[in-house]
Amino acid sequence: MSGEVDEQQLGFTRHGNNYYVANFSQSESEVLVNLVEQIIELLGERTDNHSNDPLAAMVGITSHDSPPDDEVLLRLLPNAYADQVDASEFRRYTELTLRAKKSAHAMSMRIDLKSSPDGFIEVDREGANAWLGAMNDIRLALGVRLKVQENSHEDLEILAPDDPMRGVYAVYGWLGWLQESLIQALMDDSL
Numbered sequence: 301m302s303g304e305v306d307e308q309q310l311g312f313t314r315h316g317n318n319y320y321v322a323n324f325s326q327s328e329s330e331v332l333v334n335l336v337e338q339i340i341e342l343l344g345e346r347t348d349n350h351s352n353d354p355l356a357a358m359v360g361i362t363s364h365d366s367p368p369d370d371e372v373l374l375r376l377l378p379n380a381y382a383d384q385v386d387a388s389e390f391r392r393y394t395e396l397t398l399r400a401k402k403s404a405h406a407m408s409m410r411i412d413l414k415s416s417p418d419g420f421i422e423v424d425r426e427g428a429n430a431w432l433g434a435m436n437d438i439r440l441a442l443g444v445r446l447k448v449q450e451n452s453h454e455d456l457e458i459l460a461p462d463d464p465m466r467g468v469y470a471v472y473g474w475l476g477w478l479q480e481s482l483i484q485a486l487m488d489d490s491l
Contacts, residue, residue: 311481314488324419372441405433
């Protein structure tokens with residue numbers, strides 16, 4: 301399918317029965333690629349040195365039983381339980397799978413963006429779900445770095461017009477809107 305999209309189209313829309321499309325400017329694509337590559341790099345930082353147990357390595361049991369030190373990585377790979385013993389045990393059995401799933405979503409988004417020189421993205425339902433996961437992870441990471449809270453819009457209002465953080469807040473908001481457009485396009489399937 302070619303990039304037959306109205307130039308005024310913004311966000312994702314449903315295209316036909318099985319596809320979702322978006323058209324990004326070069327700068328939008330570059331921002332998305334940069335952010336998703338940061339997520340890929342971050343998820344790869346906590347490498348697992350499997351124990352000498354070949355069964356543990358085969359079934360994906362990690363040697364990590366403590367939460368990550370990096371606050372963004374902790375947000376992406378949170379504790380499942382308040383109790384440290386339960387959280388540690390759960391992490392050993394799930395972190396590797398969760399990390400692989402998040403990395404796969406991010407790689408899928410990166411591949412879609414890098415393989416589209418004109419900015420036209422077309423994904424099926426599986427690809428749409430990968431984009432949702434990757435965009436969510438990017439927003440979580442940005443939210444942690446920005447220390448986003450309920451009153452963060454007030455922080456934005458007091459920033460000087462030329463403050464570079466305004467741009468970061470704008471990207472954070474844009475990603476939320478982009479996610480919402482994809483969710484809406486997916487919900488159109490049920491109508």
